[in-house]
Amino acid sequence: MGEIAGELARVKGAFAQPTLTLLHQRQAAVVITIFRAAFGRNNKPIPTARLHTQVEEHLAGIRLAGESEVPTGSGRDICQRWMRGQWLVRSLDETGNEVYSLTSHAQQALELVKNLARDRATLSEHRIATILGSVRRFNSEANPDRTSRVTILNAEIARLQAERDRLVDGAEMVGATEDYMLEGFTELLSLISALPSDFARVEERFATIRGEILAAFRAEDRPAGEVIDAYLARADALMTATHEGRAFEGAFALLRDDALVGQLREDLTALLEHPISGRILSDADRAELQGTVRLVRDGLDRVLAQRSRVTATLKEYIVSHDAARDRQLEQTLRQVESELMAWMATTGPRATHDVPLMPARAGVDHLRERFYDPADDVLPERIATADPDDAPEVSLTALMAQGGPRLNSLRERLEEALTSLRPVGSLGELFDQLEPSLRRPVEILGLLHLAADRDWGTEDVLDTFAAVRHDGSRRAFAVPRTPLPDPDRPAARPARSARSESETR
Structure with missing residues (x-):
């Protein structure tokens, strides 16, 4: 009974190891699958947030496949449980970021499952030859008898020399079989x-x-x-x-x-x-x-x-670790003890003295953060004077083409559109009727500025403004549609006339 009880204790100890607790649970297949998919064979560390997301995605795919025995909870909660089971470990990488990696217990479980998933090796000539070769090599390196070691080495040299001579003489090469x-x-x-x-x-x-x-x-x-x-x-x-x-x-x-x-x-x-x-x-x-x-x-x-x-x-x-600081602290404590003994010698047994728990804060109005640096007062290098003749020639027309919106011209066109017998529906339609010099992209901002001055609202639909740059290239802009007020409505005329009167004044 003693031997079987001891054997039972050893087996129970083995089953208590994290490797077998991982393989012995109901969700072992799912956990092993996630470990293999996430970490691969090299067990490269994975950032914590990324692994949380991967666990949730893998579990969703496993549920869609019809598996019912899956871990519950968020990816973070599941990884925390795996850490408590000693299957995952969290640490810091070289850059200071938190990463997860598999423990040796989890890798042992993956290795066991991987070996079982392969075709198991059976008794064969290769296995027996491997065992014989390993035992022979082990004996040649560990045998304490000098003569035995020399004999083993001579036999191996003779065997290799014979095989080499046979191949050099053109003998038939024996190929390895597929089973081997x-x-x-x-x-x-x-x-x-x-x-x-x-x-x-x-x-x-x-x-x-x-x-x-x-x-x-x-x-x-x-x-x-x-x-x-x-x-x-x-x-x-x-x-x-x-x-x-x-x-x-x-x-x-x-x-x-x-x-x-x-x-x-x-x-x-x-x-x-x-x-x-x-x-x-x-x-x-x-x-x-x-x-x-x-x-x-x-x-x-x-x-x-x-x-x-x-x-x-x-x-x-x-x-x-500062030894000098430790000595200073020891000296301070001894000084406090000395002062306490001196105070006790001149006071009664019931004397009290209020001692603050923490030292008072020092009041500093301003603490200098920077000190004078002579390099701050060095004058900058003198700017070299450019030659006016080297400046490129620029015409007035080119400068005006690159300037801001021509508000006066746009205001005149807008007033003409409001008083015209052929009314214009929106700013986009008015913009399309302008000459190319007034259809630059910046003129769109000018029209919107004038519309904002008149408190004109916009609609949810978009107008397309076909703009023409000063170099002749075209560009289309999508702008919320701004309808122009109907000149036939009486409410629109006083507002427009009041505006024009104020501008005239």
Whole structure:
């Protein structure tokens, strides 16, 4: 009973992990689908507002597809619940904006679903050969017996030399079968898909260390030097004593070696250009293999950025921590204590003294914000006198064509239209009857100005004013229709005559 009870406790502990709590809920399929659609395979951080909008749009599409088990609430509320479930984490990017990213638990769940969605690999020659090769290589690197290591290396050299000689002599090349290639690509994709979650674990470890450092600094229960020593020890242990740290160090060493990176690219290109790969790999798998180096670089950049944030926290504390200020505060408190003892020596036991809780504010009428700068009194450079002969020739007609509206001429045309036997319906019709010199775009403003002086109202419909610029080009303007008053109505005549009388005066 003891063994089975212990096994049950371990299984319950595994089910309590955020990875299995994500997969064990009723809405797991919907959540995984949204994570895959939003973050993709590289887990690139997404701004918080954008992810809120994307979640709402994806949920709307899933509801239209007929799915009933979907999360409820706004995109913000749903993301907050996912953060409490340890599937999303919110942080600041390099520019200081808030972004979301998947935790290592969520990436593990995505990796598991992705592996199950692929055709599962079965027992094959490729898998057995891979196991044998891995065990052989592991033994050659870890065997403590010098003679055994030399024997293994000699055997491998002899095998490779024989294969090389056979190919140089023109022997028949044995091609890989489609099953062999399928098994190899499946194992390769499985290894690559595990990289993002490994990098995320290292990133989360550094984030945890940063939170603990800040808590230790705020508590001030340990000296700052001891806190910094503890961080350096934990950072070193993270890189050497954990699986994720060793994987990070190995990937970092790989990317520092240009030859290894080039070899990796060449090998992947050769595999993707294999004649059989076109029938085996989908477009998504091909893109995943092609982006392997970029995937590793992005993961390293995020881990290094998180480690830089920890280092920046230490630097900020060391720089901002002022020992002299602490000594001044201690001296002030001691002086206050000394003055208090002196006051107690000359007063009774029931003496009181009113002490303000906060010091009084200093009254300053004006505080100088800027000081004298001699550069402000430097005279500007002398303006060079232009030669009048270099000025372009401009005629009076050209200047008048570029000037403002000719209100006198427009007023005369407007009065003629109001007293004409053939009345004009609106300002637009009057504008179309004018000569080209009075149909400039600026003349439209002049007519509207004259209409506003006469308190003429506008209608909801638009009039088209076909204007003619001084260079002969034409331009049409849409202006609310301003009807002209009917000259036959008696009410319109006194207003117009009064206006003309006032203008005459």
